[in-house]
Amino acid sequence: MGWLFVALAAGFEFTGVIGLNKYSKKKTIPSGILFLGGFSMAFVFLYSSFKYLQVSTAYAVWIGIGTAGAVILNMIFFGESKSLARIGSLALIVIGVIGLKALS
Numbered sequence: 001m002g003w004l005f006v007a008l009a010a011g012f013e014f015t016g017v018i019g020l021n022k023y024s025k026k027k028t029i030p031s032g033i034l035f036l037g038g039f040s041m042a043f044v045f046l047y048s049s050f051k052y053l054q055v056s057t058a059y060a061v062w063i064g065i066g067t068a069g070a071v072i073l074n075m076i077f078f079g080e081s082k083s084l085a086r087i088g089s090l091a092l093i094v095i096g097v098i099g100l101k102a103l104s
Contacts, residue, residue: 002052003101009045010065012038017070021078042066057104064097 019034042062049058068090074080 002049002058005045005049006053006058006062006065009042009049009062010069012041012045013062013066014038014069014073016042017066017073018077021074054104057100061097061100064093064100068093068097 016035016038019031019036019038022028022031023035046058046062049062071080071086071090075082075086
């Protein structure tokens with residue numbers, strides 16, 4: 001159940017990142033709702049995961065998934081650089097997240 005909460009938290013973090021990107025460009029109520037609502041729900045689910053998982057592991061996995069996901073979303077939808085160095089760095093983050101999950 002804890003990993004489900006971490007996955008939901010990461011999904012809502014993606015929503016928050018999209019809202020943040022949109023809100024930083026044009027401050028509208030819908031983009032503000034995506035931004036604040038996404039990050040708020042991410043913290044709710046992350047906090048819920050602490051009942052089942054160690055805080056350090058759940059938080060690190062959430063941060064890793066969120067960071068990698070945010071970079072990928074921004075590469076795909078917002079035209080950020082797709083350089084080999086960035087993609088290699090993403091791979092290292094994913095390897096670290098998999099390692100933390102596998103060893104917890």
